[in-house]
Amino acid sequence: MTDEVQVFAFAAITAVSGYLMWRRNMRAANLIEGTATSRVASAAKGYVELAGTARGAGGKPVRDPIQFLGCLWYNVVTEKRSMWSRNRDWSVERREASSEPLALQDDSGSCLITPGEAKIDEEQDPDVIVKESSTRRHKIWRIHDGDPLYALGFLERREPALAGAQGELLRVWKRDQAKLIERFDGNGDGHIDAAEWERARHAALERVATDAAAAPDAHIHYQLRRPGDDRPLLVASRTEAEVSRRVTWRSRLGLAMFVGGTLYVLFALQRYLT
Numbered sequence: 001m002t003d004e005v006q007v008f009a010f011a012a013i014t015a016v017s018g019y020l021m022w023r024r025n026m027r028a029a030n031l032i033e034g035t036a037t038s039r040v041a042s043a044a045k046g047y048v049e050l051a052g053t054a055r056g057a058g059g060k061p062v063r064d065p066i067q068f069l070g071c072l073w074y075n076v077v078t079e080k081r082s083m084w085s086r087n088r089d090w091s092v093e094r095r096e097a098s099s100e101p102l103a104l105q106d107d108s109g110s111c112l113i114t115p116g117e118a119k120i121d122e123e124q125d126p127d128v129i130v131k132e133s134s135t136r137r138h139k140i141w142r143i144h145d146g147d148p149l150y151a152l153g154f155l156e157r158r159e160p161a162l163a164g165a166q167g168e169l170l171r172v173w174k175r176d177q178a179k180l181i182e183r184f185d186g187n188g189d190g191h192i193d194a195a196e197w198e199r200a201r202h203a204a205l206e207r208v209a210t211d212a213a214a215a216p217d218a219h220i221h222y223q224l225r226r227p228g229d230d231r232p233l234l235v236a237s238r239t240e241a242e243v244s245r246r247v248t249w250r251s252r253l254g255l256a257m258f259v260g261g262t263l264y265v266l267f268a269l270q271r272y273l274t
Contacts, residue, residue, distance in 0.1 A: 047155075186199070
């Protein structure tokens, strides 16, 4: 009886997991099929499909924490299992992914991608599995400079947030009143009047504009982000054809799991009730 209950539970879990896999990958397949490929510089603002090459965005160097290999992005999933338990399946112990932005470049320009907003290589096999011991392993996904890069997301032109940076810089200056007065008190009355404060605001705006122009990613004029609706920001270090084949195969696998698990559950319930 215990074995029958375990099989029933396994079939139910398989059906639910299969349904979720089918829905998730079918949705991705529909988005891929229904969104035309655009070029970065000529695409209209909105949800687009882009295909190009992975490039660095000029930020800090990135190395994965397991093999310490240089890359543009990494995701490490550490798994463990017990040698003594009956269930020898692997379970997730820890996840770690890099947050440094990367760029997608095509023949028209580049766009910035922030990894924290994106679903990156979620349905792809890991690049390598590093076994630390018989009970612990690390799955590693990486994106390297020059890898093919495919993305679906909301494309828009980058506009430096100068107003916010200007306000923050002015708040910093106001903390040191003596230096603020020394720099902007033109009439020497020991106070900052409206005209002098306007000069300070103009100087702060010039400063933050200069800093923005000198930023490592200042040459990238577009960004790809997650849209405001329920559509995802999808990124994969594969070609469009490879991504399409993968999500189609996984949607079919999920459907088969759902149908098979559901049929067994219905069969078992019918036998139990009769």
